[in-house]
Amino acid sequence: MKKRFRDKLQQAIYVVINPLVKGLIKLGLTPNAVTLIGFLLNVGVVVIFVAGVEEGHRGDLSYVGWAGALILFAGLFDMLDGQVARLGSMGSRFGALFDSVLDRYSEMVLFLGICYYLIGHHYFLSSIFAFIALIGSMMVSYTRARAEGLGIECKGGLMQRPERIVIISLSAIACGITSHFIGGDYKLFIPGIPFHVFETISIFTFPLFIMAIMTNVTAVGRLKDAKKAMDQQDQVTRVIRSATTTPVIALLIMVLPFMAVANAQTTKTEPVFPVPSNIPHMLFYMQRTPNANTIIYDLNLQQDGTLDEDQPVNIYWIRYTENGEKKGLNYIQRKFAYGLKVKQLAKDKYELRSVAYDKKKMYLMKSAQGDYHIYTQIGNVMAQLNRIYLQIEGGTFWFPNVVYVEMKGIDPATGKEIKEQFKP
Numbered sequence: 001m002k003k004r005f006r007d008k009l010q011q012a013i014y015v016v017i018n019p020l021v022k023g024l025i026k027l028g029l030t031p032n033a034v035t036l037i038g039f040l041l042n043v044g045v046v047v048i049f050v051a052g053v054e055e056g057h058r059g060d061l062s063y064v065g066w067a068g069a070l071i072l073f074a075g076l077f078d079m080l081d082g083q084v085a086r087l088g089s090m091g092s093r094f095g096a097l098f099d100s101v102l103d104r105y106s107e108m109v110l111f112l113g114i115c116y117y118l119i120g121h122h123y124f125l126s127s128i129f130a131f132i133a134l135i136g137s138m139m140v141s142y143t144r145a146r147a148e149g150l151g152i153e154c155k156g157g158l159m160q161r162p163e164r165i166v167i168i169s170l171s172a173i174a175c176g177i178t179s180h181f182i183g184g185d186y187k188l189f190i191p192g193i194p195f196h197v198f199e200t201i202s203i204f205t206f207p208l209f210i211m212a213i214m215t216n217v218t219a220v221g222r223l224k225d226a227k228k229a230m231d232q233q234d235q236v237t238r239v240i241r242s243a244t245t246t247p248v249i250a251l252l253i254m255v256l257p258f259m260a261v262a263n264a265q266t267t268k269t270e271p272v273f274p275v276p277s278n279i280p281h282m283l284f285y286m287q288r289t290p291n292a293n294t295i296i297y298d299l300n301l302q303q304d305g306t307l308d309e310d311q312p313v314n315i316y317w318i319r320y321t322e323n324g325e326k327k328g329l330n331y332i333q334r335k336f337a338y339g340l341k342v343k344q345l346a347k348d349k350y351e352l353r354s355v356a357y358d359k360k361k362m363y364l365m366k367s368a369q370g371d372y373h374i375y376t377q378i379g380n381v382m383a384q385l386n387r388i389y390l391q392i393e394g395g396t397f398w399f400p401n402v403v404y405v406e407m408k409g410i411d412p413a414t415g416k417e418i419k420e421q422f423k424p
Helices: 002-026 031-054 062-087 093-120 124-149 161-182 202-243 250-254 331-337
Strands: 282-288 291-299 313-319 325-328 340-346 349-354 362-366 372-378 381-395 400-410 417-422
Touching: 002 062, 031 062, 031 093, 062 093, 062 161, 093 124, 093 161, 124 161, 124 202, 161 202, 282 372, 313 340, 372 400, 372 417, 381 417
Parallel strands: 282 381
Antiparallel strands: 282 291, 291 313, 313 325, 340 349, 349 362, 362 372, 372 381, 381 400, 400 417
């Protein structure tokens, strides 16, 4: 629910800022330039906090308010750089790295300014909480980056970077505005309590206290979520590895959700189709009525013989009805029919899902012999997939009537061919 709310809110913000983004693109600004501007604005925040110590006094919280306004403005550039990359078709892997690195620098220099201001005006306890919040903020980001580097999506938690920027900026602005009306030295005492329970600066420092707790809670929560996901992936890997070397098949039943009725019966007679041959790195192939044209799913090797990690599977037609001509998929076929969604889980290990039917998980990984194969659950066995066949009878181009899907593969433990039919 929270993720959907954040996504909707983000899309609403994009609607507002997209005209500005298009203006920046027309001015010739690149995503990296926008990222750099955001960082320099955060350096400006530090300058304001330092000036608040060197030129201001303890009761003058106007510096805090102006710093908050600049933090909010700098945070806008945190969204602009990504949109400039997307709308301007200027995205790059280095740009993503540059953005992440400067985001970390921006956050660290921001907290440097906050801690300097708090220590300079003798808010020592508050400065400790600000530093703990910095630690938590860095660990939230690091946990995500390290998990994603290991092939695990890790984006959950209540205190992500946008939330942190909004909390710091709004609390600082509120503190500066309030001090204008009640004074920066205002303190609230309650009879019987020997110390004040509130002062104007608390409007800024209390959210830092909350952030110090919640950022670290978020980091630990992400760590737990990543461990859970890794344990599940490791279980899949162990079972597949053992299936290539041992006959212990019963464990395979627990690996993936059983998403079809095994051994479904059909009275239809499958046409006789040609079997693709002389394709050294073919992973599996797909055939379907009403013709013999075949889709090949081939291992995508680069010129040096290594796997293309960005696109590990090459998909193309062998058009047997057109003298066996090889032809790539068109856009619609790739995006809505025969293409694959690819997610790297670890080195030499990928999760694959069909764009047309994503309930069935497949895994591209090396066998115990060091060869790449695609594994998926066929019946109650994690098998090496060889062929998919679709029996189609009528329907429309976008909504064909698929009578059944048949998957054939090899049981790695016994070497025997196995198959399963199911209604998608």
